[in-house]
Amino acid sequence: MRKFKTESKKLLDLMINSIYTNKEIFLRELISNASDAVDKLNFKSLTDESMHVDQADLAIRVSFDRDARTITVSDNGIGMTAEELERNLGTIAHSGSEEFKTENAESQGDALDIIGQFGVGFYSAFMVAKRVRVVSRAFGEDEAHVWESDGLEGYTIEPGERAEHGTDVILTLRENVPGENGEEGENYDRYLSEWGLKDLIRRYSNYVRYPIQMMVMKSRQKPKPEDAGDNYKPEYEDYEELETINSMTPIWKKRREDVEDADYNEFYKSTFHDFEDPARTISFHAEGALEYDALLFIPGRAPFDLYSKDYEKGLALYSSNVMIMEKCADLLPDYYNFVRGVVDSADVSLNISRETLQQNRQLRAIARRIEKRVTSDLEDMRDNAREAYERFFENFGRGLKYGIYASYGAKATELADLLLFWSAKEQKMITLAEYAKAMPEGQKAIYFAAGDDRDRLSKMPVVTGVLARGFDVLLCTQDVDEFTFQSMREYVARDMPKVYEDDAAREAAEKAVADGAEPELEDRHLELKNVATGDLDLASEDEKKEAEEASKEHADLFSAMKEALGDHVQKVSVSSRLVSADDAPACITTEGPLSLEMEKVLKRGPEGDVEGMPTAQRVLELNAKSPVFAKLAAAQEAGDADKVKLYTGLLYDQALLVEGILPEDPVAFAKNVCELM
Ligand code: ADP
Ligand code: MG
Numbered sequence: 024m025r026k027f028k029t030e031s032k033k034l035l036d037l038m039i040n041s042i043y044t045n046k047e048i049f050l051r052e053l054i055s056n057a058s059d060a061v062d063k064l065n066f067k068s069l070t071d072e073s074m075h076v077d078q079a080d081l082a083i084r085v086s087f088d089r090d091a092r093t094i095t096v097s098d099n100g101i102g103m104t105a106e107e108l109e110r111n112l113g114t115i116a117h118s119g120s121e122e123f124k125t126e127n128a129e130s131q132g133d134a135l136d137i138i139g140q141f142g143v144g145f146y147s148a149f150m151v152a153k154r155v156r157v158v159s160r161a162f163g164e165d166e167a168h169v170w171e172s173d174g175l176e177g178y179t180i181e182p183g184e185r186a187e188h189g190t191d192v193i194l195t196l197r198e199n200v201p202g203e204n205g206e207e208g209e210n211y212d213r214y215l216s217e218w219g220l221k222d223l224i225r226r227y228s229n230y231v232r233y234p235i236q237m238m239v240m241k242s243r244q245k246p247k248p249e250d251a252g253d254n255y256k257p258e259y260e261d262y263e264e265l266e267t268i269n270s271m272t273p274i275w276k277k278r279r280e281d282v283e284d285a286d287y288n289e290f291y292k293s294t295f296h297d298f299e300d301p302a303r304t305i306s307f308h309a310e311g312a313l314e315y316d317a318l319l320f321i322p323g324r325a326p327f328d329l330y331s332k333d334y335e336k337g338l339a340l341y342s343s344n345v346m347i348m349e350k351c352a353d354l355l356p357d358y359y360n361f362v363r364g365v366v367d368s369a370d371v372s373l374n375i376s377r378e379t380l381q382q383n384r385q386l387r388a389i390a391r392r393i394e395k396r397v398t399s400d401l402e403d404m405r406d407n408a409r410e411a412y413e414r415f416f417e418n419f420g421r422g423l424k425y426g427i428y429a430s431y432g433a434k435a436t437e438l439a440d441l442l443l444f445w446s447a448k449e450q451k452m453i454t455l456a457e458y459a460k461a462m463p464e465g466q467k468a469i470y471f472a473a474g475d476d477r478d479r480l481s482k483m484p485v486v487t488g489v490l491a492r493g494f495d496v497l498l499c500t501q502d503v504d505e506f507t508f509q510s511m512r513e514y515v516a517r518d519m520p521k522v523y524e525d526d527a528a529r530e531a532a533e534k535a536v537a538d539g540a541e542p543e544l545e546d547r548h549l550e551l552k553n554v555a556t557g558d559l560d561l562a563s564e565d566e567k568k569e570a571e572e573a574s575k576e577h578a579d580l581f582s583a584m585k586e587a588l589g590d591h592v593q594k595v596s597v598s599s600r601l602v603s604a605d606d607a608p609a610c611i612t613t614e615g616p617l618s619l620e621m622e623k624v625l626k627r628g629p630e631g632d633v634e635g636m637p638t639a640q641r642v643l644e645l646n647a648k649s650p651v652f653a654k655l656a657a658a659q660e661a662g663d664a665d666k667v668k669l670y671t672g673l674l675y676d677q678a679l680l681v682e683g684i685l686p687e688d689p690v691a692f693a694k695n696v697c698e699l700m
Pocket of ligand 2: 052055056138139142143144145
């Protein structure tokens with residue numbers, strides 16, 4: 024027996040026990056080797072005319088014997104001589120395939136598609152096999168040789184028999200290990216079945232470019248005998264048939280114009296288990312330092328678990344048509360976690376284990392490019408297929424908003440223009456850019472209102488007040504909306520008509536345009552303002568003066584009201600939002616960073632409504648023109664403190680109700696209302 028070299032032994036041990044986390048990949052490795060062997064023969068025959076190889080015969084065959092507990096992977100490829108068996112299988116981490124590739128580097132062109140490169144894949148067989156036997160006959164040789172090993176100490180090489188050139192790798196599987204103490208056992212028997220092997224072949228090696236064949240059991244009806252009577256019952260018989268299991272041509276390697284949409288859709292549905300066509304298919308081939316093909320899909324609907332923590336993002340990663348990883352998470356940013364697809368690159372450097380492929384420079388480069396492509400495709404959809412985009416946004420928009428929020432606004436540059444919000448004015452979904460473009464002259468901010476119901480929002484006095492001034496209000500109904508806006512702070516609207524501060528400059532510019540110059544454009548920084556918080560600074564000089572006068576005149580009333588409400592409000596003041604007699608008599612606004620809506624969202628959150636939670640700083644704003652205000656003022660004048668207190672409480676409670684917040688003491692509220700009646 025020849026012994027494995029010491030380093031080889033250590034490596035083998037490492038391989039079998041820790042590098043591969045997933046035992047089932049052994050089949051993928053053996054099939055990849057078989058494919059390489061066939062590829063080498065094919066390549067040689069293309070360059071050497073004296074060789075007679077029928078391309079149609081080239082194939083890989085997988086079979087199993089349940090009684091003998093063996094799996095055999097055979098190929099009619101180039102085979103190995105005794106020396107090659109020694110060199111390639113006796114030395115771990117020696118790759119004959121890598122050598123072959125280098126030797127033929129100059130002439131290989133497209134003809135060669137070698138998968139192997141590290142010289143370790145073969146040994147993964149020992150994860151499932153207690154004994155591996157390799158019978159091989161090199162092309163052009165008369166003799167065959169048998170390499171055999173138990174994967175522990177060493178191996179033997181002896182002369183053997185094989186009718187044709189090629190290689191058989193025969194694994195004798197280990198015994199099952201029963202589960203114990205709650206730990207899972209090992210079931211090697213599952214590989215000894217037709218469906219088990221078919222499943223592995225389709226999963227990992229579906230796109231290997233040579234046919235992978237299996238003898239499969241089928242059933243058919245026996246021919247009806249001539250003398251069958253009236254009571255003849257059809258009889259069935261089992262028979263074996265050679266079937267090609269893999270589909271071979273990877274659709275992502277084809278050029279876009281050569282593939283029907285229907286084929287892409289079919290591939291998407293069968294590969295990613297969706298019953299709906301994708302909303303968008305993106306395919307591209309990257310050249311240059313890093314070459315790869317990518318085929319990406321934006322699903323037509325969100326998978327049910329998209330927003331659960333069990334959802335795993337990622338693209339399937341292939342290297343030379345062989346699957347390396349089912350879901351490579353590093354290829355997608357979180358906010359594009361809905362994208363499904365395949366990336367295939369012969370260049371991706373795989374570290375020693377194909378399972379624990381680490382984040383590396385190449386992957387990051389691919390990920391960046393993919394992100395850009397997805398962004399530009401979404402932009403294209405937004406601009407040219409609005410209906411489809413709105414559907415997309417309904418499904419996945421929340422994730423985009425969350426992406427901005429989670430990056431503390433840093434991702435807004437990429438994502439803000441992909442967002443849609445409901446415009447109270449237009450009564451449809453619009454982008455922030457569209458909002459900015461439609462702003463009347465003099466509007467300095469983007470206004471929004473947040474709450475869970477669009478209808479209720481559109482009737483809120485703080486909203487109708489802003490609308491009445493001619494400014495649109497975005498009605499935001501998702502929890503994440505306001506948090507997203509806060510993390511963005513502002514939106515930069517590109518190519519807006521330039522605003523001239525001084526008249527001379529404006530006139531000069533107007534004249535220039537009249538003379539045929541292009542109007543000047545500028546980027547405008549627009550603050551994102553919640554209509555229910557802080558000072559919107561919308562009042563005209565006159566309105567401000569009026570409000571100031573009213574405050575002064577009714578100073579006593581306001582302090583009495585503040586006293587009545589105590590800590591519930593920060594202050595009571597004259598509203599600059601509610602300015603006409605028809606507007607609501609009062610509204611609640613907030614000061615500081617926390618709005619009422621955010622307070623609600625936080626209370627619903629995992630922490631719940633706990634002591635010490637930050638609360639919104641409420642302000643009770645009064646409409647000084649409303650008849651209710653006049654009544655209040657009269658009561659104050661008459662020195663009717665009880666009435667002032669009653670009215671104040673009612674106003675406050677009903678203003679909260681409008682915001683969708685229950686009065687703190689609903690019973691008292693109801694009682695007070697009745698008293699008035
Ligand atoms: P790799 O495929 O990365 O080169 P492996 O450990 O899988 O490494 O295989 C080692 C080497 O053994 C291969 O490079 C190849 O030269 C040789 N080999 C393995 N399987 C076959 C086969 N079926 N036919 C011919 N050569 C093979
Ligand atoms: Mg290999």
